[in-house]
Amino acid sequence: MSDAARPPSLPSARAPRPASAVSHGVGLAGLAGSLAWIAFAYRHHLDGPYAALTHLVAVAVPMILWSLLVDRVHHNASTGIDWANPRPARETLDISLTKLAGLWATFAGIALIYFTFRFYWVGTFAFAMWCFAWLAPVLFLGSIxxxxxxxxxxxxxxDGCWMLGAWLTGQKGIEAEPIHAHLRAWAVKTFFLAFMLGVVPGGFRAFIDGDLSVVLHDPVALAHWLITLMFLIDVAFATVxxxxxxRPLDAHIRSANPYAAAWMAALICYPPTILMTNGGPLDYRPGTAEWSDWFAGHPVVLAAIGAVLVALTAIYAWSTVAFGLRFSNLTHRGILTHGPYAVSRHPAYLSKNLFWWIATIPVLSTGSWVDAARSTILLGAVSGVYYWRARTExxxxxxxxxxxxxxxWMKRHGLVPRFLAWAAGRT
Structure with missing residues (x-):
């Protein structure tokens, strides 16, 4: 067998994987809290919005405790905090007042955005706005x-918050880039948190309302129910x-992506600017059917495909859980190298796209071959968008x-990069 034809070998023990910025324990602690609350809520059929919000607490508290008591992340140099030498309050009072001016101006800008655009007051976004209305006074007073x-x-x-406050109050020593970085970081939270928080109740209710007497006797229903569970966990960790x-949790945003191409690629994947939704330019669903339709009447095939789809969704959720407290799009909050990130640089994107191709099978059509070709091309374009996202990240x-x-390290030892290199004929 030639070298070019050899399958990828296992990673060399002489090349240790770079250390991860997040430990395994923090994600596992959050997952334990998540599953415990989900089991309790399912047993007592707690499917309302307050139960869904409690799920976020059940995820967050164990991760906070693990981070502070076990990993002791507050002592990391990357926090930028010197606990041993606090300055007198009189020395930092002016700095704090200036930063509060910058922070409150940021809050005001976010409130204006939410107030102005109507889509934030309909559908799933409405629940997020209800939550923010209650949280706003707490954030305002607690920030002091x-x-x-x-x-x-x-x-x-x-920092950038101080620079913004100093600019607003006419002070000297202002630099533009820290202000831009501050605004980019808050723009990420403004866009994504409203969506993530908005979908929390629906996903929680969908799983809690699942009927075991049905799902345990139907492989398709069981697959959908377990997939709902995976997404429920994923959304909870992402929202948290x-x-x-x-900073005290070492979960602050080091930087938000400065590339316009990265923002464009990410924003077209989420409401309200999503292009893949029903009727959107990249909607590949017309003329297609679900996997459960194509293989109806073949329970073994349905069970096998359902298991694959559940496994892919589990990898997707695991990719989010691995972040612990640090998940967010378009940001750098520490480099992950453990869990699924020891196998692929982009396990979430890879598993999500494989899921869509297997669940939809766009080459099969309920219409004509033209519909099949159109769906295949459009789903290929969707996968191209995620490749674009990966590259800009x-x-x-x-x-x-x-x-x-x-x-x-991943190029030399990562299973997915090595497999792709082998499949492409590269040594």
């Missing part, structure tokens, strides 16, 4: 003691990640030497 406390301990308290971007993260080390 938090800012006064944290600025005494920050090594560099004059967007909410807890805090790599542009951003490659500014960090830790990611460059991880990427180099």
């Amino acid at each position: 003691p938090y800012m006064l406390w944290i600025d005494r301990r920050l090594v560099q308290p004059r 990640g967007y909410m807890l971007t805090m 790599e542009w951003h993260l490659s500014a960090d030497p830790a990611y460059r080390d991880y990427s180099a």
Whole structure:
């Protein structure tokens, strides 16, 4: 067998994988809390919005405790906090007041966006707006003691928030780029948190309302129910990640992606700017049918395909769980190298796209061969968008030497990159 034809070998023990910024334990702690609450809610049929919000607490609290008590992330140098030498309050008071001006101006801008655009008051977004209306006074008042406390301990308290406040109050020493970085980070939270929080109740209710007497006797129903569970966990971890971007947890945003191409690729995958929705330019569903329709009457095939789809969704959810407190799109919050990220640089995108191709089978059509060709091309375009997202994320993260080390290791030892290289005939 020639070298080019050899399958990829196992990673060499002489090349250890770069360390991950997040431990296995924090995600597992959150997963344990998630499953415990889901089991309790299912047993007592708690399927309302308050039960769904409690699920977020059940995910967040174990991860916070693990991070602080076990991983002791608050002592990481990457937090930018010096706990041993807090400055006197009088020395940082002016800094804190300036930062509060910048933060409150940011809050005001976000409120204006939510107030102006009507789509935030209909559908799933309406629940998020209800939550934000209750949270707004808490965030406003809580920001005062938090800012006064944290600025005494920050090594560099004059960050982008301070720069924005200083610009608004006519102070000197202003730099534009920290302000832009601050606004990009909050733009990520503004766009994605409203969507994530909005879909929390629906996914929770869909799983809790599942009837075991039905799903255990129908492979298709069982697959859909388990897939709902995977997405329920994924959304909970993602929502918590967007909410807890805090330095004491070392979960703050180091940087938001500065490339317009990255923002474009990400925003067209989520409401309200999504292009893949029903009737959208990249809607590949017309003329197609679900996997359960194509193989109806073949229970073994249905069970096998259902198991594959559940496994792919589990990988997708695992990719989010692996972030612990740090998940969010378009940001750098520490480099992950463990779990599914030891196999692929983009396990979530890979598993999601494989799921769509297997679940839809676009080459089969309920109409003509033209419909099949159109659906196949459009789903290929959707996968191309996710490849685009992956590449623009790599542009951003490659500014960090830790990611460059991880990427180099993955090329040599990662199972998916090595398999793809072998399949393409590259040694």
